[in-house]
Amino acid sequence: MLYSAPFSTCLIWSAVNLPLLNADNLLCERDDRVLFERLSWSAFPGELWQITGPNGAGKTTLMRILAGLHGHFEGSLRWPVAESEGVDPRQQRLMIGHRAGLRAELTALENLRWWLALHQQHLNVVQANQALARLGLAGYETVTVAQLSAGQARRVALTLLWLLDKPVWLLDEPFTALDADGVSLIEQRLRTLADNGALVLYSSHHRVNGEARRIALGAGAGEVL
Structure with a gap:
């Protein structure tokens, strides 16, 4: 049996009738090329969002904007629940990107302990x-x-x-290099996180979870489906 970390923060925030994320009229360019523009949407606790599009459409760039790692964009990006609670939204979200973000000299367990310590959480070794x-x-x-x-x-x-308690999860191509069982496992976990009150946004080339709302990028545009 796999035990879940507590979701007290997510459950409390999911009871607030405010969006966790409010994006308004986002525009981003790279090398004089518009990746996306006029992109607006609101996302609430307990929702699952998939960002789709071909290679080069700006999926990773959008994920990095949401994570606060890419500041070269126009438009407004706000985190209303965090703002209403006086909480720094950067501390409430976590991005797992193409690069694992692990320290090469540490073991797998040591890396997990290090990550949890960064977020003021304790590692349960079992x-x-x-x-x-x-x-x-x-x-x-x-x-x-x-x-x-x-x-x-x-x-x-x-x-x-399975180990961190975060109200907002951002995952860039989380299904890459996974077999069908691995895809199913991660997809199920993302659904469980959302069911427990977290906001989950992930990018993927392929339609994976039929329950997820979609943001489709491509040809310099962005569309909320």
Whole structure:
């Protein structure tokens, strides 16, 4: 059995009748090319959003904007619930991107402990071992990330989905290099996070979760479906 981290913050925020995210008229250009423009939407606690589009359409750029890692855009991006509670929205969201964001010299478990400490949360080793095993990493708990493949390191990072308590999750192509069982597992976890009150936004080339609302990027435009 895989135990979940507590979702007290998510459940409290999901009871507030305000959007977690409010994007208004976003525009972003790269190398004199418009990636997307006139992109507006609001997202509430408990919702699942998928950002779709071909390579180069701006999916990763949009995810980085939402994470506060890319400041070159026009328009308004606000976090109404965090603002109403006087909370720094940067502390309420977590992005898992193409790069795993792990320290090569640390083991898988040490990296998870380090990540949780950064977010003022304590690592439950039993829970962490179970999550690693579920993602096919049993026996790799004490192996340094430098010895892991890129795909294995990415799965270590995805283990955070079971270990951290965050109201907002941002995942850039989380299904890359996963088999069908892995895709199903991560998809189910994202749905569980949303069911527990979190806002989940992920990018993917393919339609994965039929329940997710979509933001389609392409040809210099963005459309909320």
